[in-house]
Structures are given as C-alpha cells and as structure tokens.
Amino acid sequence: ETGVTQTPRHLVMGMTNKKSLKCEQHLGHNAMYWYKQSAKKPLELMFVYSLEERVENNSVPSRFSPECPNSSHLFLHLHTLQPEDSALYLCASSQERASSYNEQFFGPGTRLTVL
Amino acid sequence: KQEVTQIPAALSVPEGENLVLNCSFTDSAIYNLQWFRQDPGKGLTSLLLIQSSQREQTSGRLNASLDKSSGRSTLYIAASQPGDSATYLCAAGGYKLSFGAGTTVTVRA
Numbered sequence: 503e504t505g506v507t508q509t510p511r512h513l514v515m516g517m518t519n520k521k522s523l524k525c526e527q528h529l530g531h532n533a534m535y536w537y538k539q540s541a542k543k544p545l546e547l548m549f550v551y552s553l554e555e556r557v558e559n560n561s562v563p564s565r566f567s568p569e570c571p572n573s574s575h576l577f578l579h580l581h582t583l584q585p586e587d588s589a590l591y592l593c594a595s596s597q598e599r600a601s602s603y604n605e606q607f608f609g610p611g612t613r614l615t616v617l
Numbered sequence: 618k619q620e621v622t623q624i625p626a627a628l629s630v631p632e633g634e635n636l637v638l639n640c641s642f643t644d645s646a647i648y649n650l651q652w653f654r655q656d657p658g659k660g661l662t663s664l665l666l667i668q669s670s671q672r673e674q675t676s677g678r679l680n681a682s683l684d685k686s687s688g689r690s691t692l693y694i695a696a697s698q699p700g701d702s703a704t705y706l707c708a709a710g711g712y713k714l715s716f717g718a719g720t721t722v723t724v725r726a
Contacts, residue, residue, distance in 0.1 A: 506660075508660075533712060542718075543718070544621070544715075544716040544717060544718045544719075545706070545708075545714075545716040547713060547714065550712060550713070552712075557712075558712075558713065590658075592660055592661065594661075596712065604648060604649060604666075604711055604712050605649075605651065605663055605666045606651065606663065606708075606714065607663060608653075608660040608661040608662070608663070609660050610659055610660040611658075611659070611660045613658065
C-alpha cells in the first residue's frame with residue numbers, strides 16, 4: 503500500500519448504528535487530519551492530530567469521536583448520526599504540523615450515507 | 618476567519634486552450650497555498666504547494682502564482698487536454714487549510 507488509504511470506501515448506516523472509519527498513511531508523516539465534504543459546500547476541517555495528540559477540534563458534534571493510536575493510523579468513530587451527516591469523509595496526512603511546507607496528501611475518502 | 622473564493626465555479630474549454638483558474642483569500646497571514654485536483658467521487662490529489670515566501674511554482678504544464686498582498690493565487694494549465702477535466706480546489710493556510718468551493722473544468726475534445 504502506498505500513500506493514504508481509507509476503509510471502507512462506502513458505508514450506509516442507520517441513525518442508531520455505531521461504525522468506524524479507518525485511515526492509514528504509509529508516508530512516514532507526523533500529522534493526520536479528518537475533513538468532511540458535503541454536497542455544494544467547501545471541505546471542512548474536523549480534527550487534526552500531531553504526533554498522536556489532538557491539536558484541533560473544529561466544533562465538531564460529539565457524535566463524531568476521533569482516535570489516533572499511532573502516527574500511521576487514524577479512526578473516526580460514529581454513533582447516533584443524523585441524515586445531514588451524509589457526506590464524503592476525507593483523511594489527510596502531512597510531514598509535520600508547524601511548517602510552511604505542510605503539503606497535505608489525501609486518501610480516496612469514505613462515502614457515508616445515513617438513513 | 619479565512620474565506621477562500623474561487624471564480625469561476627465552472628469552466629468549459631476546447632482542447633488545447635490554456636486554462637486560468639482564480640483563487641482569492643481574505644487573510645494574507647498564510648503559511649502556504651495549495652492547489653488540488655478532485656475527480657468525481659474521489660479524494661484530492663495535490664498539484665502544487667506555494668510557500669508564503671514564494672511567488673510561483675511550476676510542475677509540467679501547471680504553473681501557480683501567489684500574491685499575498687492582494688490575497689490572490691492563479692493556477693495556469695497550458696494546452697489543456699480532456700484528461701484535465703476535474704474540479705480544482707485551492708486551499709490557504711498552514712496546517713489548518715481553508716478551502717474554496719472549487720472550479721469544475723470540462724475540456725472538450
């Protein structure tokens with residue numbers, strides 16, 4: 503595997519379900535990100551992790567719970583979601599957080615549909 | 618709060634024509650500006666990153682310029698091809714990137 507991978511690629515869940523999205527980066531990076539891309543809206547930053555420490559929580563509802571067990575893996579745990587949470591969830595990584603050269607590399611995304 | 622605007626929202630050109638995509642941002646205190654390409658239903662592919670101290674970056678047929686004082690960046694794609702059809706996104710900031718809504722480009726064969 504190369505770059506940033508995400509699983510599953512597609513997920514359909516009911517509002518009472520609990521599921522998790524997984525992201526893995528094979529680039530040796532130290533920072534990882536979760537973004538949400540809804541139809542007709544710009545990408546929204548959700549969470550930022552640097553060296554496994556959460557450094558940004560962009561006013562995200564508590565029904566989204568991130569976890570970063572190591573610098574290569576990032577999870578987004580989902581519970582009691584709403585239909586408006588349906589979106590493309592994108593994971594990204596970068597070499598380090600505090601740098602002017604902070605090129606972010608994205609995974610293919612998980613298309614989430616909440617029924 | 619950083620606001621990023623991309624104009625036009627959509628663009629259709631015949632093959633071979635040069636493309637000019639515009640991006641403006643409201644807060645000039647950025648670390649870098651990054652251009653991405655997104656194909657339908659897919660993730661983002663990084664095209665170019667311009668650091669705040671730089672004025673432009675080039676990669677193949679792509680050239681991006683940055684004018685921090687006026688809050689503008691422009692992506693030029695020379696001699697467009699049908700394979701260039703995609704949505705192009707610009708993002709300004711540092712580790713916290715603010716994204717524009719994108720310009721959807723169609724290159725007609």
